[in-house]
Amino acid sequence: MSNIIQILLYAVPALLMVTWYWRRHSHKESAGFNALKSSVEEGMTEPPTLHPEIDHKVCIGCTNCVAACPEQGSHQVLGMIRKKAHLVGPSNCIGHGACKAVCPVNAIKLVFGTSKRGVDIPLVNPDFQTNVPGVYIAGELGGMGLIRNAIEQGRQAMHSIINVVKETHQNELDVLIIGAGPSGFSASLAALDANLKYATVEQEELGGTIAHFPRRKLVMTQPADLPIVGKMRFKEVQKETLIEYFKDAERRSGVQISYNERVESISASQRGGFDVVTNLGTYSTRTVLLSIGRRGTPRKLGVPGEEMSKVVYRVIDAAQHRNQHVLVVGGGDSALEAATSIAAEPGTTVTLSYRSGAFSRAKPKNRALVEEMEAGGRIRVLFNSTVKAIAEGSVEIAIDQIVESISNDAIVVSAGGILPSAFLKTVGIHVETKWGAE
Numbered sequence: 515m516s517n518i519i520q521i522l523l524y525a526v527p528a529l530l531m532v533t534w535y536w537r538r539h540s541h542k543e544s545a546g547f548n549a550l551k552s553s554v555e556e557g558m559t560e561p562p563t564l565h566p567e568i569d570h571k572v573c574i575g576c577t578n579c580v581a582a583c584p585e586q587g588s589h590q591v592l593g594m595i596r597k598k599a600h601l602v603g604p605s606n607c608i609g610h611g612a613c614k615a616v617c618p619v620n621a622i623k624l625v626f627g628t629s630k631r632g633v634d635i636p637l638v639n640p641d642f643q644t645n646v647p648g649v650y651i652a653g654e655l656g657g658m659g660l661i662r663n664a665i666e667q668g669r670q671a672m673h674s675i676i677n678v679v680k681e682t683h684q685n686e687l688d689v690l691i692i693g694a695g696p697s698g699f700s701a702s703l704a705a706l707d708a709n710l711k712y713a714t715v716e717q718e719e720l721g722g723t724i725a726h727f728p729r730r731k732l733v734m735t736q737p738a739d740l741p742i743v744g745k746m747r748f749k750e751v752q753k754e755t756l757i758e759y760f761k762d763a764e765r766r767s768g769v770q771i772s773y774n775e776r777v778e779s780i781s782a783s784q785r786g787g788f789d790v791v792t793n794l795g796t797y798s799t800r801t802v803l804l805s806i807g808r809r810g811t812p813r814k815l816g817v818p819g820e821e822m823s824k825v826v827y828r829v830i831d832a833a834q835h836r837n838q839h840v841l842v843v844g845g846g847d848s849a850l851e852a853a854t855s856i857a858a859e860p861g862t863t864v865t866l867s868y869r870s871g872a873f874s875r876a877k878p879k880n881r882a883l884v885e886e887m888e889a890g891g892r893i894r895v896l897f898n899s900t901v902k903a904i905a906e907g908s909v910e911i912a913i914d915q916i917v918e919s920i921s922n923d924a925i926v927v928s929a930g931g932i933l934p935s936a937f938l939k940t941v942g943i944h945v946e947t948k949w950g951a952e
Contacts, residue, residue: 542577546593549602560631560874561601563660564609564624570598572621579613579622589878605874609660626948634935637944642671642803646942648787649780650675650803653697654723655934661696661724661756662738668700668805669741675801676708685787687711687799692790694771695722698805699760703741706769713799714769715792717776720760723807727753727851742767780941806934813929815843819904825925829855837861839921841909843901844928845873850880852926857892864892865920867899867911901925 553559566579575597585591585606592613593602599621601607614622627633635656642650652671653664672689679688691701694716705712719725724733733753738746743763748756764771772794779791780802787800812827814820828848829835832855842853845868857864866884873881887893902910902917909922935945 542580542594543596545590546595546600546602549590549593550595550600553603553605559604560628561604561607563607563633564611564626565604565607566592566601566611566613566622567625568599568601569621569623572619573598574619574621575599576618578616578618582612582616584612605876606878609663611663629949632947632949634945635948636938637946641674642667643674644943648678648801649941649943650801651805651943652701652803653693653695653805654807655804661733664695664697665700665738665740665746668697668702668803669704669739671697671803672701672704672708672710672741675705675803676710679710679800683787683800684785685783685798685800687713687797689801689803690715690788690790690797690799691803691805692777693722693805693807694720694773695724695805695807698722698803699764699769699771700740701803701805702769702771703743703763703767706767707741713797714771715775715777716771716773719773720764720771721753721757722805724753725757727848742769808931812927812931815901815927815929817901817903819909822904822906824923825904825927827927828852829926832856832859835859835862835924838923839863839865840924840926841865841867841901841911841920841922842926842928843867844930845870846875846928846930847877847880848930849926849928850876850884852928853893854880854883854887856926857887863894863921865894865896865911867896867901869898869900871897 575594577594577599579599580586580592580594583591589603589606591601591603591606592599594600595602609624611624614624626635636651637645638651638656642652644651650671652667656667675689688710689705689712691698691705691712691714694702694714698714698716699720702712702714716722727733733751733756737748740746740763746759776793777790778793781789783789783798785798787798788802790797790799790802829852835856836859840856840862842849842856842864849866849868850873853864853866856862873884884893884895888895896911896913899911899913902912904925907921907923908919909925910917910919938945
C-alpha cells in the first residue's frame with residue numbers, strides 16, 4: 515500500500531506538469547499557426563526591413579526568441595509551429611534583432627529582402643566602414659531605420675572612427691558627419707564627447723526623416739542611450755515630443771550642427787582623407803560618416819500632370835488640406851498615416867490608392883485605423899489601382915483596369931524613395947541588392 519502511495523506522490527505532480535506543459539505549448543502552437551494563416555490570407559507575407567531567418571534544422575524550440583521580441587505585446591511577430599520558431603507576422607517585424615541575440619544555438623540570422631523582394635543596401639563592414647576606406651555609413655541608409663538601432667549605430671560608428679583618427683593626419687577635421695537624423699545626431703554627440711574635430715551638416719532640420727513624419731505620429735518602441743545625454747526613456751512618443759527632446763539635448767550639450775547645408779560632392783584629397791563640397795563651402799576631413807536617409811529622391815508616378823503644384827510627396831501639416839478632395843497614393847505606413855491624418859481634418863474627403871490587393875507593408879494599427887475610417891465613410895480605399903493622369907480639378911485612376919475620374923484638389927504620393935545610388939556611386943561606394951541575405 516505504501517508503495518502505491520509513493521508512486522502517486524511522484525506520479526500525480528509529474529502528470530500535472532506534463533498536462534500544464536502540453537496545454538501551454540498547444541496554446542502557443544495554435545496562436546502561432548493562426549497568426550501565420552492570417553498573414554497569408556491578408557497577403558502580409560513580406561517583411562519591410564531587416565528581419566530574422568530561422569534555420570529549423572538548428573532551432574531547438576526554446577521560445578526565447580518569441581519572448582524577447584519587443585513587438586509581441588502589440589502584435590505577434592514570432593510564434594511556435596511544430597515546436598519550431600517561425601516568423602508568423604512578417605509585415606509586423608521592424609528589425610529589432612533581439613531574437614537573434616537570445617537564441618542559444620545561433621539558429622537565427624538577420625537578413626534584408628526576400629526571394630520575392632530585393633532591397634538595395636550599401637556594402638558596410640562590421641565597423642560601419644564602406645569599401646571606400648574612411649567613409650562610414652550608419653542608420654537608415656544602411657538599412658537600419660528603427661530609431662533606437664540607428665542611435666546605437668551612430669554611437670558605434672563614431673567609436674570605430676575614433677580609432678582611425680588617433681593617427682596623425684593633415685586634415686582640418688577628424689570627421690564630417692552628414693545628416694542629423696537619429697544616427698547622425700548620436701554620432702555628433704559621441705564626437706563631441708570624444709573631443710574630436712568634427713562638423714555636422716544637415717540639408718534640412720534636426721531629426722532627419724522623423725521631421726517629415728505627419729503631425730502627432732507615434733515613434734520609437736524601446737528606450738535608447740544618447741551619448742552625453744544618457745538614456746532616452748521613451749517607449750512610444752509623438753514625433754513632435756521626440757524632436758523637441760533632440761533640440762533640448764542639442765542646447766544642453768552644445769553640439770554644433772550646420773542646417774540648410776547640402777553636400778554636393780565627396781572626393782579623395784591629395785593630403786589624404788577627403789574634400790567635401792557643400793552649398794556653403796568645402797571641408798577637409800580625415801573621415802566621413804554618412805547618416806542620411808534611404809529616401810533620396812521621392813519615387814514619382816510618371817504620369818501626365820504630375821508636375822502640378824498640387825502634387826506633393828510628404829505631409830507636414832494635415833490641416834492644410836481641410837475642405838479638400840485629397841488622393842493619397844501608396845500602401846506603406848507613411849501613406850496610411852498621411853491618409854488617416856488628413857481624413858481626421860474637417861471637410862476633407864480622402865481616397866487612398868494602392869497598386870496591390872492588400873497593405874502588406876503597413877503596421878496593424880495603421881491598417882486598423884484605415885479600416886475604421888473606411889467603415890465610417892472618411893476614407894475610400896482603392897486596391898489594385900493606379901493613377902493614369904492628373905488634371906486641375908480631377909485625377910484619373912484605373913481600378914482593375916477600369917478608368918474612373920474623381921474630383922481632386924491635392925495629391926500626396928507616398929510611394930517611397932529611390933536610394934541615392936547615383937551619389938553613392940560618385941563616392942565609389944558599392945551597393946548590393948539583397949534577396950534574403952545578411
